[in-house]
Amino acid sequence: MKASKAIASFDSATGMLRALSRFLAGRDVPALGKLPAAFESPLSGLLGGLNRLPVAVRERAYAVSGWAEAIPQHRVGEVRSDALAEWVTGHYPRRRYPVIFIGSANGALVHLAAALDAAWLPQTLLLPVRRRGVAPDDPRGDLAAVGEAGRTLVASNPDLVLHHMHDPNQDRLMIAGMTYFRIKWHRLPAAYRRFIRDHLAPGGMLVGVDCTLRWPTTRIDDRYVFQFGALGDATPEEYRLGGPRVAGLLARYGSPVRRWDPPAADGDSPEAEWGTDPTLLDDIRAFAGPRGLDAQLLRFDTPQRLSPAVADLYRTWYADRGLPTGRLLVESFLLLEPWWALRTGSVPYWTVFGTQAFRAHLEAYLDASAPYDEIRILLFNHGTDSIGLAGAQDWRCTAARARKIGLLTGVDAAAYPRDFASFVRSHRALSKIRTRCPLPPSLDITSAAAALTGREEIVWRPMR
Amino acid sequence: MQRITVAVSGRPTVAWRIAGRRPPVVCVHGAGVSSREFRPFIEVLGRRHDAWTVDLPGFGASAGPGHPLGVRALADALVEWLAAVGLDDVVLLGGSFGCQVAVDAAVRHPGRIAGMVLVGPTVDPAARGFVRQMLRWIRNAPHESVSMAALNLADYRDAGGRRVLGAFTESLRDRIEDKLPHVLMPTLVVRGAQDRMVPQEWAEEVTRLLPAGRLAVVEDSGHMVPYRQAHALAGLVVDFLAHECAAAGAGGRAGPREQRSAR
Numbered sequence: 111m112k113a114s115k116a117i118a119s120f121d122s123a124t125g126m127l128r129a130l131s132r133f134l135a136g137r138d139v140p141a142l143g144k145l146p147a148a149f150e151s152p153l154s155g156l157l158g159g160l161n162r163l164p165v166a167v168r169e170r171a172y173a174v175s176g177w178a179e180a181i182p183q184h185r186v187g188e189v190r191s192d193a194l195a196e197w198v199t200g201h202y203p204r205r206r207y208p209v210i211f212i213g214s215a216n217g218a219l220v221h222l223a224a225a226l227d228a229a230w231l232p233q234t235l236l237l238p239v240r241r242r243g244v245a246p247d248d249p250r251g252d253l254a255a256v257g258e259a260g261r262t263l264v265a266s267n268p269d270l271v272l273h274h275m276h277d278p279n280q281d282r283l284m285i286a287g288m289t290y291f292r293i294k295w296h297r298l299p300a301a302y303r304r305f306i307r308d309h310l311a312p313g314g315m316l317v318g319v320d321c322t323l324r325w326p327t328t329r330i331d332d333r334y335v336f337q338f339g340a341l342g343d344a345t346p347e348e349y350r351l352g353g354p355r356v357a358g359l360l361a362r363y364g365s366p367v368r369r370w371d372p373p374a375a376d377g378d379s380p381e382a383e384w385g386t387d388p389t390l391l392d393d394i395r396a397f398a399g400p401r402g403l404d405a406q407l408l409r410f411d412t413p414q415r416l417s418p419a420v421a422d423l424y425r426t427w428y429a430d431r432g433l434p435t436g437r438l439l440v441e442s443f444l445l446l447e448p449w450w451a452l453r454t455g456s457v458p459y460w461t462v463f464g465t466q467a468f469r470a471h472l473e474a475y476l477d478a479s480a481p482y483d484e485i486r487i488l489l490f491n492h493g494t495d496s497i498g499l500a501g502a503q504d505w506r507c508t509a510a511r512a513r514k515i516g517l518l519t520g521v522d523a524a525a526y527p528r529d530f531a532s533f534v535r536s537h538r539a540l541s542k543i544r545t546r547c548p549l550p551p552s553l554d555i556t557s558a559a560a561a562l563t564g565r566e567e568i569v570w571r572p573m574r
Numbered sequence: 575m576q577r578i579t580v581a582v583s584g585r586p587t588v589a590w591r592i593a594g595r596r597p598p599v600v601c602v603h604g605a606g607v608s609s610r611e612f613r614p615f616i617e618v619l620g621r622r623h624d625a626w627t628v629d630l631p632g633f634g635a636s637a638g639p640g641h642p643l644g645v646r647a648l649a650d651a652l653v654e655w656l657a658a659v660g661l662d663d664v665v666l667l668g669g670s671f672g673c674q675v676a677v678d679a680a681v682r683h684p685g686r687i688a689g690m691v692l693v694g695p696t697v698d699p700a701a702r703g704f705v706r707q708m709l710r711w712i713r714n715a716p717h718e719s720v721s722m723a724a725l726n727l728a729d730y731r732d733a734g735g736r737r738v739l740g741a742f743t744e745s746l747r748d749r750i751e752d753k754l755p756h757v758l759m760p761t762l763v764v765r766g767a768q769d770r771m772v773p774q775e776w777a778e779e780v781t782r783l784l785p786a787g788r789l790a791v792v793e794d795s796g797h798m799v800p801y802r803q804a805h806a807l808a809g810l811v812v813d814f815l816a817h818e819c820a821a822a823g824a825g826g827r828a829g830p831r832e833q834r835s836a837r
Contacts, residue, residue, distance in 0.1 A: 515778050
């Protein structure tokens with residue numbers, strides 16, 4: 111099976127891979143990097159028209175678009191890890207890179223890599239798999255329906271660990287007709303080894319990206335775990351035990367239950383989407399050592415941790431180049447624009463999702479920073495009134511902290527979080543900003559490493 | 575609402591006022607039109623503040639010379655009128671071409687002006703041209719209130735074709751972007767979210783060029799925000815007067831404004 115058919119394109123890792131690889135080829139990210147910019151105008155109009163349809167129709171359309179990306183269960187056994195890794199490395203322009211990051215997906219890391227002219231090879235990818243007849247609020251049913259396909263996948267791919275994920279809170283539309291298989295390499299795949307050998311500049315650096323976030327899981331097989339729930343505002347305890355916010359969500363969506371009944375957790379594992387499986391880091395070390403490569407470790411406890419650090423790094427970088435430092439671009443999940451961030455002289459601050467907790471992180475960053483003249487906020491629309499989601503009005507209040515221009519960019523506030531035209535509109539709106547800056551020469555790795563080393567809760571050190 | 579007529583350069587100039595709390599807010603109309611479109615707005619704003627709207631010479635009920643006046647002459651007439659009615663430390667609220675008149679007045683006569691509100695500031699330099707502006711005007715039309723058309727027609731009748739055309743020509747000739755960096759008082763820029771005359775990127779550019787500007791976007795409105803969304807605009811203006819104008823009055827005009835807390 112072709113890797114491009116198996117891998118979800120509407121996922122954090124693939125969205126970030128597209129954004130970074132396009133940036134390194136000197137390109138921006140129209141329509142999430144899926145379509146040429148010429149299609150933006152008609153597509154924006156079409157999707158804007160979709161926003162006028164009833165909520166139930168929009169939700170259905172969103173769910174169907176996800177289902178269309180998923181592969182049938184009987185073809186899961188055809189997925190080959192090598193093909194997936196080759197598909198990843200095939201994104202990048204064929205040239206040398208001074209730094210290659212390997213590991214956890216992270217929007218702030220994409221901007222760090224863009225500044226350094228570095229490539230990033232993800233540890234985790236999402237394989238959406240179709241399944242029928244299981245309600246989103248039935249995690250046991252999901253496991254029973256696709257468990258065999260999961261076993262087949264790991265049996266056919268000895269270098270993969272399967273994190274079967276089921277989140278009826280944030281992914282409830284998508285999981286109506288499919289299941290999330292997140293696969294993690296626990297060994298450096300051959301394509302990654304080749305990429306490093308052919309494309310790491312002499313004297314270049316390998317950086318293992320280690321997000322240490324973990325989540326309760328149920329072990330199904332040797333390399334197969336089931337994760338119920340995921341990083342967001344709801345806690346693992348709320349997912350497992352329920353509570354008023356869970357009951358409220360289930361009532362809002364007309365579910366017959368008021369709490370979930372997932373399989374009992376028997377341990378914890380790296381979080382399916384963001385966490386790094388540390389065995390890969392051991393393999394990077396083992397690969398780098400005999401070849402005399404400089405291998406470093408970038409470690410943080412949760413994906414949001416890197417955002418203020420990278421934002422400050424960009425701000426200092428702009429100041430050093432004599433550029434204004436008063437423009438902030440707040441990005442969301444896979445809505446990333448490294449090219450436009452630099453072209454418009456915007457300091458990038460990536461948020462994991464649009465929830466109150468991540469908004470609070472941004473507020474704390476703004477509290478601790480010199481005021482911004484302009485704050486633009488992109489909001490990823492995931493179609494669901496999930497637990498702790500901050501409304502468009504809340505985000506608008508945060509944007510209003512700008513001294514001059516504070517706004518939501520490309521977002522129809524009335525339609526959020528079901529404004530599917532925003533996937534197209536956010537890029538269009540950014541590309542219309544009139545003040546432009548020349549793209550800079552790459553940032554020096556030592557100054558970036560020094561800036562990150564000085565942050566609490568971020569580790570940058572040689573791999574030992 | 576009180577009708578006040580005073581002589582400016584020997585000709586009667588007419589304004590409407592609802593008396594209230596300082597600072598006085600003076601609304602300046604757009605090209606070819608008059609204070610008619612602003613009266614519903616000052617009825618709302620007048621509940622909270624001293625609210626005025628004036629007919630520039632040759633428009634609405636105000637007499638003017640036989641020839642159309644340029645931006646500079648209109649700005650001079652406006653400032654002369656402020657002196658005639660005894661207004662100082664005013665906040666000028668321009669609508670469309672009225673922003674160009676207000677900005678010219680603020681740059682050359684800053685002494686009487688404490689703050690500015692620019693609603694739908696024209697003209698976007700990216701579309702400086704009669705045909706392009708006309709196309710934008712046509713695209714904007716569906717986003718305006720139908721009832722405003724009758725007021726526009728009455729205004730065009732009052733002003734006469736020559737003055738209307740003269741005002742449009744003058745709006746294209748005047749380069750507001752050159753003057754904005756010299757507007758030192760706190761300024762609120764307001765744009766209707768569906769305004770096709772003033773695209774978002776131009777409204778942002780206007781705000782960026784102002785040393786002490788801030789942008790607000792009003793939902794469900796085209797170019798004529800004061801007519802279409804009088805209550806929303808009045809809310810923004812009251813907030814602006816309470817926070818930014820008051821802070822600048824206490825701490826000096828051109829000084830950086832204090833960081834405003836999220837609301």
